[in-house]
Amino acid sequence: MTREVSGDMTKSNLFSKIKDFIHSDAFIFLLPAIILIIVFYLIPIVVSVYMSFTPLKNWNIARYIHEFVGFENYWRFFYMVTHDPTVRPIFITTVVFILVTLAINVLGGLGLAIATFFMGEREASSTQLLWLLPRMTPIAVYSMIWYYFFHGSAIGTLNSILMSLGIIHKPIDWGQSIIPWGPWMIIIFVNGLVGVSYGMIVFTSAISNIPKELVIAARVDGASNWSITKNILIPLLKWHIVYVTTWQMLSLLTTYDHIFLLVEWGLVNRYYGTTWALYIYNMAFTAAEKDLGLAAAAGVILVIVGALLGLLALKILGFEKMVKEPRGDI
Amino acid sequence: MSAGLRDIELRSRKTEILIVVTVLVFSIPLILGYSLLILSSFSKEMVTNLNPRDFIPTLRNWILFFEGRTAVFGGIRVNIWHIVLNTLIVALGVSFLVTLVGSMTGYAVSRLRFSGRKKFMALLMLLHAFPGSVMVVGIYFLYLMFLPSYQMVRLYSFFFVIVARASLEIPMATWLMKGFFDMIPWEVEWAALVDGASRLRVWRKIILPMVKPGVAAVMLFGFLAGWMDIIYVRTFLVDQTLATWIESNINAEYSYLPLVAAAGTFYLLPTIIFFLLAQRLIFTISATGVKG
Numbered sequence: 189m190t191r192e193v194s195g196d197m198t199k200s201n202l203f204s205k206i207k208d209f210i211h212s213d214a215f216i217f218l219l220p221a222i223i224l225i226i227v228f229y230l231i232p233i234v235v236s237v238y239m240s241f242t243p244l245k246n247w248n249i250a251r252y253i254h255e256f257v258g259f260e261n262y263w264r265f266f267y268m269v270t271h272d273p274t275v276r277p278i279f280i281t282t283v284v285f286i287l288v289t290l291a292i293n294v295l296g297g298l299g300l301a302i303a304t305f306f307m308g309e310r311e312a313s314s315t316q317l318l319w320l321l322p323r324m325t326p327i328a329v330y331s332m333i334w335y336y337f338f339h340g341s342a343i344g345t346l347n348s349i350l351m352s353l354g355i356i357h358k359p360i361d362w363g364q365s366i367i368p369w370g371p372w373m374i375i376i377f378v379n380g381l382v383g384v385s386y387g388m389i390v391f392t393s394a395i396s397n398i399p400k401e402l403v404i405a406a407r408v409d410g411a412s413n414w415s416i417t418k419n420i421l422i423p424l425l426k427w428h429i430v431y432v433t434t435w436q437m438l439s440l441l442t443t444y445d446h447i448f449l450l451v452e453w454g455l456v457n458r459y460y461g462t463t464w465a466l467y468i469y470n471m472a473f474t475a476a477e478k479d480l481g482l483a484a485a486a487g488v489i490l491v492i493v494g495a496l497l498g499l500l501a502l503k504i505l506g507f508e509k510m511v512k513e514p515r516g517d518i
Numbered sequence: 519m520s521a522g523l524r525d526i527e528l529r530s531r532k533t534e535i536l537i538v539v540t541v542l543v544f545s546i547p548l549i550l551g552y553s554l555l556i557l558s559s560f561s562k563e564m565v566t567n568l569n570p571r572d573f574i575p576t577l578r579n580w581i582l583f584f585e586g587r588t589a590v591f592g593g594i595r596v597n598i599w600h601i602v603l604n605t606l607i608v609a610l611g612v613s614f615l616v617t618l619v620g621s622m623t624g625y626a627v628s629r630l631r632f633s634g635r636k637k638f639m640a641l642l643m644l645l646h647a648f649p650g651s652v653m654v655v656g657i658y659f660l661y662l663m664f665l666p667s668y669q670m671v672r673l674y675s676f677f678f679v680i681v682a683r684a685s686l687e688i689p690m691a692t693w694l695m696k697g698f699f700d701m702i703p704w705e706v707e708w709a710a711l712v713d714g715a716s717r718l719r720v721w722r723k724i725i726l727p728m729v730k731p732g733v734a735a736v737m738l739f740g741f742l743a744g745w746m747d748i749i750y751v752r753t754f755l756v757d758q759t760l761a762t763w764i765e766s767n768i769n770a771e772y773s774y775l776p777l778v779a780a781a782g783t784f785y786l787l788p789t790i791i792f793f794l795l796a797q798r799l800i801f802t803i804s805a806t807g808v809k810g
Contacts, residue, residue: 205633213717214632221623221688228685229645232656239659249662303537311538318545321552324789326746328764329782333551335768336558336566345554348567381548413533435646442649445749453769469651472658473753480655487652498647502640 233491240484247478261485268482274459275467277368282464284372285379286440292380293436294429297387302417304388305395319388322381331449334378338362338455363456371456375447375463382446383439387432394428395421427505434501441494444469464490559780579780587777596763598781604676605745605759605785611680612744616687617737621729623688624695625721629707642689650686654753657682661754672756679754680744687743691736698732699725738792745788760785 209215240261244252268275300319304312322330337345340361347359362370398420406416444466450456451466452474462470468490471483558564562574586598626632627639666674702725710720726733748761755762764781767773 209632209634212630212632214626214630214635216718217622217626217630217721218632218638220619221692224619224681224685224688225641225645227660228657228682229648229653231660232653233648235656235659236652239655247658247662249659300541303541306537307534311534315538315541315545318548321548321789324742324746324792326761326785326789327748328746328761329555329786332764332768332778332782333555336554336564337547337551339566343564343567345550345566345568348569352568413537438647442647442651444651448749449765452765465649465651468649469654469749472651472655483655484652487649487655490649491652494647494649495644498644501647502643 236484236487236491238484239480240488242481244480244484245478247480257481261481262489265482265485265489277459278462278464278467281368281372281460281462282441285375285463286437288372288376289380289383289440290433290437292376293383293440294387294433296380296384297389297432298391298425298429300384300388301391301395302421304392305421306413316388316392319381320385323385327445328449330382331378331446331453334374335450335453335455338374340364340455363450363461364454367457368460371461374456375450375461378446378450379440379443383436386436386439390428390432391425394425398424431505434497434504438494438498438501441465441490441497555779555786556783558776559783561776564775564779579774579776582774582777583780583784596758598763601758601760601763604755604757605761607676608680608683608747608751608755608759609741609744609788611676612684612687612747613737613740615680615684616691616740616743617733619684619688620691620695620736620740621726621733622721623692624732625699625725627692628696628699629725630717642692645689650749654749658753675754675756679750682754683744683747683750684740686750687740690739694736694739695729695732698729702728738795742789742792 241256241258242252243255243257243260269279270276300315304315307315325333336343339345339347340359340363342348342351342359344359344362346362347356350356351359360366363374364370402420403416406420411419442465444463447456447461447463447466448469451458451461451470455461464486468483468487471486472478472480554566554568557573558566559579560575560577561572562576562578563572565573584598586596627635661678664674665671706724706728707720710724711717715723746761748765751759752762752765758766760781764778764785767778767781
């Protein structure tokens with residue numbers, strides 16, 4: 189009897205909670221965001237999960253959508269990852285891409301933030317401007333710039349520099365002939381420069397919040413740049429370093445637009461230049477036979493990996509600290 | 519807002535020059551890449567091979583570009599202004615929607631107490647970890663499910679691409695606006711609420727005008743997100759934008775590369791203009807958007 193009552197209570201609690209929410213001020217303000225999040229984040233993920241259990245091909249929804257194949261797409265994906273020489277490279281490429289680019293992003297951003305700290309105002313702002321450019325440049329233009337830079341013929345900038353220095357005698361097709369390091373170098377370089385600016389922005393603003401007195405006192409005591417960096421800046425930036433690392437790791441796991449163009453334009457090898465996220469997109473939209481069941485299965489696994497890493501990130505960062513309760517409400 | 523903490527005058531001039539030079543050395547590829555693209559757009563041959571003899575100054579690429587001639591000899595003509603207009607529509611649409619939704623949601627999470635507030639903010643963080651390519655697959659499924667009649671498809675695709683692309687920016691816009699709302703003193707709002715104004719009215723008439731820099735920043739980021747997008751545009755939009763035009767022209771057999779360089783330079787212009795306007799803003803924002 190008591191159990192029934194408490195069961196009723198929790199049910200009506202949840203119900204009244206929702207009712208309260210709908211009648212609260214917050215509901216009106218949150219409604220547009222809630223609708224967009226449901227339609228463009230949650231439903232697409234549910235649809236992807238559904239698709240991963242169907243043999244859907246070439247977007248022929250009417251023909252395939254009512255057929256079920258169970259976990260076949262998942263087994264197929266695992267089998268391809270372990271046996272198919274055209275799919276196997278994707279994993280190692282994704283891992284190498286994330287780890288190396290992440291290191292470049294975090295260390296580069298930290299380096300730039302600290303370097304600009306020791307510069308005059310004007311030099312600092314020009315440096316920041318220059319390094320923000322990759323992030324603000326239209327993806328097609330940015331990819332185009334590196335397309336010419338790493339081009340495999342004599343028109344490529346890297347080739348012509350090395351040739352005029354006499355280091356190489358004929359142009360090297362960096363992205364296609366030096367497997368796997370060539371394509372890896374190019375995709376890491378291209379995305380590395382985009383990501384550096386994120387760390388730079390976060391670290392620069394964090395440094396600007398450090399009390400001036402600390403640095404002035406250290407200077408008066410005769411501290412060098414290096415010891416100011418090591419003993420004051422880095423320890424105070426610890427939280428931000430963790431923040432940028434985790435955030436950037438998630439970004440790199442899911443990014444694919446620059447690489448998409450580099451692969452499409454043939455600058456980098458299709459197999460050693462494709463990451464997991466791009467593989468899904470290409471399988472669904474550009475492959476000759478669009479195997480959507482397979483793409484969706486690969487996607488669902490990626491979502492799970494991303495969500496786990498995301499939850500881990502929230503835990504590491506101490507999410508509670510980031511969201512203070514609003515002060516007062518009438 | 520002040521420029522923030524700088525190192526004080528006691529540092530030596532010599533080490534400063536050393537640092538500047540080191541940063542410059544690392545920046546060489548970046549400077550080289552952008553300069554060669556822009557130079558090539560004014561030359562008869564691509565100058566990416568750094569050969570000064572290939573630099574033959576000409577305005578022909580730009581003239582060809584504005585005439586919509588993708589090939590030197592005839593070729594298919596496209597109305598480039600139409601493509602620019604398409605790009606602009608997407609950019610402005612995304613900018614508007616992101617600003618509206620971002621400033622509403624940002625206000626709610628900054629100022630209002632509601633059950634599930636923390637969970638909602640955690641969700642916003644987690645949305646960032648959602649892989650874009652998986653979402654595009656699901657979104658394309660929705661796109662096909664609601665495909666209208668043949669005459670309406672182009673309009674529908676514009677609408678769809680704007681809403682879908684804007685959704686992608688909502689977590690960013692919310693966190694950013696929250697930072698700006700957090701800085702406004704509570705007293706202003708209390709006064710208005712005590713006088714009996716509704717929340718919506720207070721938000722629109724009193725609070726929003728106080729966060730103009732934040733609104734400007736979100737508008738700007740929204741615009742650039744829509745302007746630079748390629749994946750959503752190439753997947754959903756029936757018409758071409760500058761991004762897809764460049765995508766299809768860069769290694770097509772008929773294309774004349776310096777012309778593509780001109781198109782790229784043109785596509786880059788708003789970025790540079792907006793960037794110069796917003797440079798100060800970007801660093802003020804990040805101080806508020808992320809825990810300081």
